[in-house]
Amino acid sequence: MDISNIKASEVGTTYGFKIGNPDAPVKVIEFINLRCPFCKKWYEDSKDVLAYYVAAGKVQRIIKHFDKEKPSLAKGNVVHHYLDYSNPEKALEEMDYFYDKQDEWGDLEELKEVAAYVEEKRGLTHQPNTEEINGIIEEAGRANVVLVPSVFIGEAIFDEHITSDELTDLIETALNETTK
Numbered sequence: 001m002d003i004s005n006i007k008a009s010e011v012g013t014t015y016g017f018k019i020g021n022p023d024a025p026v027k028v029i030e031f032i033n034l035r036c037p038f039c040k041k042w043y044e045d046s047k048d049v050l051a052y053y054v055a056a057g058k059v060q061r062i063i064k065h066f067d068k069e070k071p072s073l074a075k076g077n078v079v080h081h082y083l084d085y086s087n088p089e090k091a092l093e094e095m096d097y098f099y100d101k102q103d104e105w106g107d108l109e110e111l112k113e114v115a116a117y118v119e120e121k122r123g124l125t126h127q128p129n130t131e132e133i134n135g136i137i138e139e140a141g142r143a144n145v146v147l148v149p150s151v152f153i154g155e156a157i158f159d160e161h162i163t164s165d166e167l168t169d170l171i172e173t174a175l176n177e178t179t180k
Contacts, residue, residue: 001147003157010143011152015135016064017088020054025178026171029062029152031136031145035076035106040099042149042160049167058175063088063095064136066148073148075106078114082124085132094122 011029028050032039053059065080079098083091098105105117118124140146151158153170154177162170 001150001157001159001161005144006150006157007143008152008155008157010139011145012139013060013062015132015139016062017083017085017091019061019063019088019092021057021060024054024058024060026053026059026153026174027062028059028171029064031064031066031140031148031150033066033068033073033076033148034079034095034098035073035102036148037102038160039149040102042151042162043095043099045160045164046162046167049164049171053171059171063092064139065133066136066140066145067133068148074111075108075114078111079105079118080133081126081129082115082118082122083129084124084127085129094124097122 013027013029016029030042032043050059050061054061065076065083067077067080083094085091101121105114105121108114108117115126147159149159151162153174156170156174158166158170
């Protein structure tokens with residue numbers, strides 16, 4: 001992943017699903033799309049490590065569902081508009097489901113079929129997420145984030161290729177820096 005043009009200083013905590021203690025010393029900021037197979041890999045591979053640190057109050061996850069114009073990700077964009085920003089823990093449960101069933105809903109032909117799937121299978125309703133979603137798109141533009149997943153811990157920028165041990169090391173290093 002070429003990070004040379006990404007401006008980590010432009011990535012903030014205003015927009016996105018906030019999971020965990022808002023006063024946690026380390027923020028893990030994730031630009032993802034629910035249709036992206038690489039985002040699914042990141043999500044599944046990092047899940048246990050992040051859950052541990054979130055439960056310990058040391059990390060707050062900020063998950064930014066990035067509506068991309070790429071045709072292969074359009075179905076993910078549809079799903080993003082059904083997640084409830086007022087209930088991030090429930091949204092995290094929905095993310096588990098949608099990543100688990102990614103091939104099932106992702107193989108549907110039409111975007112309207114994806115919307116019907118979300119409504120029928122999960123009982124979700126379309127949410128007024130326009131401010132959040134547009135804020136994430138604008139932020140990604142300012143920061144030159146063009147690929148998903150793009151994950152930030154301070155100035156560290158990485159994608160799905162990070163191992164659990166490397167992720168743990170990054171978090172521990174960030175935690176140590178906050179205590180200096």
